[in-house]
Amino acid sequence: MKLYIFIFSLLLSVSALGDTSLDRIEAAAEQYAQGVLEVPEGARLLVSASELDRRRHFDSCDTPLQAQAPSTREGARYMTVKISCDTPKPWLVYVPVQIAVEYPVMVAKMTLGPDTLLDESMVALRYVNNSSLRGNYFSSPDELNGARLKRRASAGQVITRRNVCLVCKGNPVTIEANNDHLSIRTSGTAMGSGSQGDPIRVQNNRSKRMVDAYVIGIGQVRVKM
Known part of the structure; x- marks a missing residue:
C-alpha cells in the first residue's frame, strides 16, 4: 500500500513538472494589460494579476501564450484577460487583473x-x-x-x-495686458484671492482704476485687451 502511494505521488510530481506554471500565466496577463492600457503623460500604470488557485494545473504550452481581453473603459480598476494555449491539448483560463494609475x-x-x-x-x-x-x-x-x-x-x-x-487679497501683483501688437506690464493690488485661472479684481496702482483680470501665476494676473 505504501509503495502504491509513493508511485502515485511520484506520477503526480512528474505530471506537474510538465505543466505551464501559474506564475507564467499571471505574468502573461499582466504583460498584456501593460501593453494595451493607455496612461496619461507623467502618470504610471500598476497592474497586478489575481493569484490563480494553486491547485489548478494546465498542460505544458510549447508556444507563446495567447492573451486577449475586451476593451476596457477609461478609469476601470479591473480587466479580465483570457490566457490560452493552442497546443494539441488546448486550454484557456480567465485572469482578473487589478489596474491602478498613479x-x-x-x-x-x-x-x-x-x-x-x-x-x-x-x-x-x-x-x-x-x-x-x-x-x-x-x-x-x-x-x-x-x-x-x-x-x-x-x-x-x-x-x-x-x-x-497664487494671488492673495491685498498682495502686490504684476498686471499684464497684451495682444498681437502690444504688451503692457504695470503694478497693481489684488482685491481678492485666487489660484491659477481664477477671475479676480485688481486695482491699477498708477491709475487707481479697478479692472477684471485672471490669475496666471504667483503674483501675476492678466487682463484682456
Whole structure:
C-alpha cells in the first residue's frame, strides 16, 4: 500500500513538472494589460494579476501564450484577460487583473497652518492613486514656491488649487495686458484671492482704476485687451 502511494505521488510530481506554471500565466496577463492600457503623460500604470488557485494545473504550452481581453473603459480598476494555449491539448483560463494609475502630485511634508507662505522645503513629490485624488493638483514644486495656504494642510496631504492662493487679497501683483501688437506690464493690488485661472479684481496702482483680470501665476494676473 505504501509503495502504491509513493508511485502515485511520484506520477503526480512528474505530471506537474510538465505543466505551464501559474506564475507564467499571471505574468502573461499582466504583460498584456501593460501593453494595451493607455496612461496619461507623467502618470504610471500598476497592474497586478489575481493569484490563480494553486491547485489548478494546465498542460505544458510549447508556444507563446495567447492573451486577449475586451476593451476596457477609461478609469476601470479591473480587466479580465483570457490566457490560452493552442497546443494539441488546448486550454484557456480567465485572469482578473487589478489596474491602478498613479499621478505625481505635491504633498505637504509636515503639518502646515493657514497663511503659510510655501517654499520647496515644505512640499514633496509623491505618486498618488487617481481614485483618491480630488480637485486640481500641482505636479512641480516650482508651481507652489511663493504661494500661500488658505487652510491647514496635514502631513502627506495633497495640496490642491483650492488650498492655496497664487494671488492673495491685498498682495502686490504684476498686471499684464497684451495682444498681437502690444504688451503692457504695470503694478497693481489684488482685491481678492485666487489660484491659477481664477477671475479676480485688481486695482491699477498708477491709475487707481479697478479692472477684471485672471490669475496666471504667483503674483501675476492678466487682463484682456
